Amino acid sequence: MAPRPYQGLGAPLAQGSGNSAAVKALQHDLRALGYLRQGIDGAFGGGTATALRALTWDLLHNNGASTGNDGPAPVAMSSLNRGAVAQVTDSVDPGLANCIADLMANDSVTKLPSSDDAVAANKTAMEALRAMLGTKAPPPFMAAMVRQESSGLHFRVPTPGDDDNYVVVGLDRNDDAAPDAITSRGYGLGQYTIFHHPPRPDEVTDFVLDPVRNVGKAFGELRQKFDKWVAGSVDVADDRTSEHPLLTNLRLCRFAPDDKRFLHDCKNCAAEAHKLEIERGTPCYPGASFGYQPTQYYLSAVYQGVPDRADFLCDWPYAARRYNGSGINSFHYQTRILLNLLIEPPFAGS
């Protein structure tokens, strides 16, 4: 394999480097390896630096174990360091450059897929989502979540100056003791999340590559949150307990399963619900000890015309919150989903 443009350079590549061809190749490889969130534009900025820190952290510490319970990675990244990296760094010296090139050449290190026609692939994916019937969870909620998670994209669409056409990936850094470490990655349209890295080849073909299967997985995941994370058995949602202290049974839908609006009329439910104005400090639920505040992921805590989740005659708003994030972030997420419900085009059933 030919040397990569970032190999054999006199000086290390670092933030602000002018060698855009080398930086572009580096970004390409970091993206394929699952460390860079987005952007193959040849400009070494904060994103590239953060990606390098995550990669070098993995080369030092990632033994292939899962931070969740979805099984191990096919290979331990730390076993591929081979003395190239001694500490977490955000500049690429020749040793690290060779190491990255080796990772790219190593077939046991799974690469993220890209698409040659991202626009068409994304369109197909959204159409498939909207046409899904008999799903385990309401498609309008899933569409609202997809819009929030991935802006409705499965693959990034290249723009002039940015070659990124890789699968959309969301990176979570949830380990306070190791702020550089990426603890989980959500992939594609439905941001189906796994907790080990790199992904196993079967996972790539299953849901990373195929947007329809990806969303199918996400439906299953959302249903799991609904079944177990709202009113037991894994956890109880505080917002629901506070707003519906007497409701014990989960409410799947206000409509009966033989009604064509069953799990499909969420937009109307959202439209009918009383609307809330949320600002900094608004309690996250009645009696909550904390209120909405800007966070690292959500820069504003001001929302207008939010459908009141307590007015829904189902428990999906609570389940949606459990799908992403925790604490205040999960309430931001829920709020965005509820707002997105209002702007989704109507669904087949509704």
Place this chain on the structure above:
Amino acid sequence: MSLGIVLDVAIGLAFTYLLMAIIVSGLVEVLAGWRKWRGKSLRDGIAGLLDAGDHPLLDQLFKDVFAHGLVADLSRKGLPSYVPSRNFAMALLDVLKPDGSTGTAFSRIQFGIQKLPAGTVKQALSTFVEHAAGDAEALQKRIETWFDDSMDRLTGEYKRHTQAWMIGLSLVAAMVLNVDSISLARTLWTDPAVRSAMVGAAQQYVDRNGQATAADAQQKLQDARCALEKLPLPIGWTLQTPKKMDPPPACEAVALQITDFQDVMQAVKERLSSNAWIWMIVGWVLTALAVSFGAPFWFDALKNLLNMRNAGPKPPRSEASGGTS
């Protein structure tokens, strides 16, 4: 023995019982209005539904609901005698929302129910909330049904209560007016003139009231009293001589024949001395039991008996078939 005579005797008795029943039920109505039976029964019924008395919080709940504008304003003064289930449900839901709580109406109602002491009320309301599943309107409907069901039970209890009074007052009326079934039957059986006069009066009464729209209760009571007194029967505390049949005295002129206390005493003595008093008491009791069946029962019975007598239902009077009137 002629079936016709038996029928006529039965018609005579039924007609007497009907008039008595109208009078007695009128008295019960007057008593109910005076003693505010309906209002009290309704208040006690709602208190019972809300288990007031079981816990201070439930006491308060009942008081708040009963004093709520949607309930209290149904009566300008005193107790409302009827509360539409919608008013009750809305008042209850409104009272349940704790002051200063936030959230949707449905959430706030749940807070309120949560605060109630454990018991049947909390259990019932919690079940309604579970079934309503977040829909405040559905919750209100369920509470309305709950209230209606309990009001149906209450109506049954109220009926039994008035029924007891009906029997008691029937007995008093039978004694005061001295309507002794046995003596009546005997007179009817032996005196064809009385029989035919009774049948005629009964037929006339049924014809008139059969088409009349529900008259004012007071008027009905008054009419019944007049009609009863015009009957050519041995009723009232007179000496044992039947009233003269004609000319029928103007109703207003008749004061129940109890004009002279000494007459009454004399009449009582007459009966006591002749051992007839045992039969008289039995006669009263029979009258009382019969009268307590109520006016609607006797009106229907009378109509049926008259139909039997006329061998088939009397064709309705046609407006078109011109008469001599």
